[in-house]
């Protein structure tokens with residue numbers, strides 16, 4: 252999940268960077284449990300690859316989360332089945348020796364990747380958010396599987412490129428699957444960063460899940476719901492006494508003083524999402540120019556890969572949970588010109604239509620809290636510094652599954668603002684829809700420090716952070732439809748015509764007409780223009796030795812071309828951009844014998860490259 256504001260507490264003196272990140276995570280979201288827990292989702296060992304019925308591609312399984320070896324086999328099986336569409340490379344090796352697999356998907360028969368506009372998608376920036384990694388793999392699988400049979404996907408790979416990094420944290424995911432550890436991005440400690448005393452989350456009763464502990468406390472804030480004793484409800488403001496309880500996560504208290512309990516953030520709180528370069532630019536006070544390659548080589552390699560691909564127009568990072576789509580602005584002073592605001596709104600509306608996910612700005616999610624704290628994020632960096640339309644998708648929302656109304660951004664993650672009836676609905680959903688698997692029945696346990704307690708409550712890892720396996724494919728499939736839409740919205744240079752007119756003996760007027768047939772303008776975002784991050788369309792004429800150039804520059808910039816994104820409504824003259832702003836005309840005068848072949852190229856970093864050739868011929872008669 253991304254970060255929703257909750258608590259402050261990180262201006263402690265002498266805090267190290269890792270702890271600062273962990274604390275920032277605490278500020279921004281729910282603290283993650285740390286400790287041991289058996290992964291109920293993983294099946295050990297690579298499973299035999301099942302061939303998809305629709306072709307020779309092995310199918311992506313949805314009944315378990317792929318271990319690293321199985322993921323590796325599957326990616327390479329797909330690539331060897333369709334080498335014309337899919338290349339797999341490693342961006343580098345993780346500290347534990349795993350490759351950072353990176354997929355390039357395009358129809359190489361219609362041009363190389365660098366000459367096509369691109370969408371980039373990643374998963375598992377956060378280790379426990381398995382659903383996001385499945386979404387990235389599913390998108391990749393579907394592109395390769397359905398090229399040639401699905402018109403939109405065929406057009407997408409023929410005219411565009413898609414990059415997919417399905418598992419940004421292979422070490423982290425493997426640790427969550429192998430050992431059941433609950434980890435933000437990766438279980439990697441910064442040296443000399445000793446954790447403070449407090450409650451460490453841990454599986455105490457050996458059932459493989461870290462849930463909650465409840466125990467009677469005369470000043471506890473909770474009491475049992477009269478009809479549903481599994482549920483604890485808040486004591487009323489005017490209430491005192493009675494059978495009151497306290498609730499803490501399942502775990503042990505390091506340095507317990509016998510009275511006070513502080514629940515600690517996960518030890519493994521290092522967050523890749525906050526390790527991208529600072530989006531305020533290198534001149535900002537305390538700005539980090541690049542992630543520390545020693546601590547987060549995965550992010551450093553990914554950043555390098557993104558920077559070396561100027562054709563990227565849009566970016567989506569796949570997370571869970573919440574059932575939401577997060578967009579810039581992230582911080583109150585982040586740029587978001589009106590043109591881009593409208594484009595974001597159009598993309599978000601399509602996402603909402605297809606997935607039902609709630610679109611919101613990251614800043615709105617922060618709900619006005621702690622806006623003096625600048626949050627560095629991947630989407631902030633990509634949009635503000637590179638002018639790339641960047642989104643965080645938060646898959647899956649158990650509240651929505653339970654039929655609870657989700658009004659307002661804070662509802663994405665419950666946020667404590669729902670009536671008790673909603674909590675009862677969640678329990679009924681657990682009982683009737685998922686066979687009771689999501690909620691551990693409260694059972695007595697003798698805690699070595701607290702004495703008699705009850706352990707039980709929601710299994711957040713398998714039913715909140717992630718979609719249950721029987722709902723996983725449906726959850727990610729609708730989102731893949733949106734990714735296809737997003738990729739097809741990118742700009743796309745095409746040559747409308749290349750013609751020549753004789754204007755004298757052996758002298759020709761050559762005319763090239765270029766068009767942007769995509770929806771977005773060639774620059775993609777307005778932000779890309781504002782930061783001078785993208786140059787205009789370049790038209791170039793190439794002549795053989797027999798030909799000579801007379802007038803006009805052989806290589807000419809024609810600026811940016813509009814797409815159709817400004818054509819919203821003809822009902823008012825503000826609702827469209829009249830004329831042919833999507834088209835450019837370039838004329839050259841050359842000397843060449845009839846029969847000479849000339850060639851023209853139109854190119855743009857984000858809108859692709861188009862070529863045409865022409866044999867100079869006098870018109871008949």
Ligand SMILES: [Zn+2]
Pocket residue numbers: 252253377380570571
């Ligand atoms: Zn996340």
